[in-house]
């Protein structure tokens with residue numbers, strides 16, 4: 585998988601790949617990243633990348649020309665790349681999307697700053713537009729990094745133990761069951777006694793019941809859409 589980030593602020597994204605699981609994924613050649621800066625595509629004297637909104641309106645937009653030319657260049661070099669635009673007005677990014685997108689070969693994240701991106705650029709290039717939550721960030725970089733992380737861990741070989749993908753939250757539209765470490769009694773609290781007896785069938789049933797209860801309590805919206813309800 586290759587992730588390309590179109591951003592004025594590479595440093596908001598690149599450090600995330602310098603540690604832990606994603607660093608290892610790069611070292612194992614399962615993942616590569618690169619960056620394009622629209623400022624390198626400006627045609628004005630001062631390399632200005634922002635502009636006032638046509639027709640008025642609060643705040644500046646990323647100017648259409650440098651961004652359009654950046655994306656045109658990327659597309660011409662990578663005709664099969666898949667373009668994702670993070671935006672608060674996008675559809676909610678969920679686990680199913682992370683799994684689906686992990687099968688792509690090359691994803692380009694186009695990060696707006698200021699008050700957003702000229703809509704004609706979005707119309708021309710966006711394959712999908714995603715929001716990571718109902719709040720407004722100062723730009724797309726955090727959202728792109730969040731999505732990259734969620735996608736990466738679904739790429740075969742990135743996680744040390746792929747079983748963890750099957751037991752985790754949002755599988756079967758349920759939250760993951762609570763988990764525990766040693767010691768079995770800690771701060772006067774014990775772990776469920778079934779976990780100590782080693783009957784894996786019973787442990788699995790118990791985990792399933794706990795996952796249902798947890799989902800019902802914390803995320804009734806998710807539970808009402810889950811098969812576990814029936």
Ligand code: ADE
Nearest residue numbers: 670671672715716721727
């Ligand atoms: N850019 C600004 N806010 C965002 C959000 N909530 N999700 C995705 N991209 C964004």
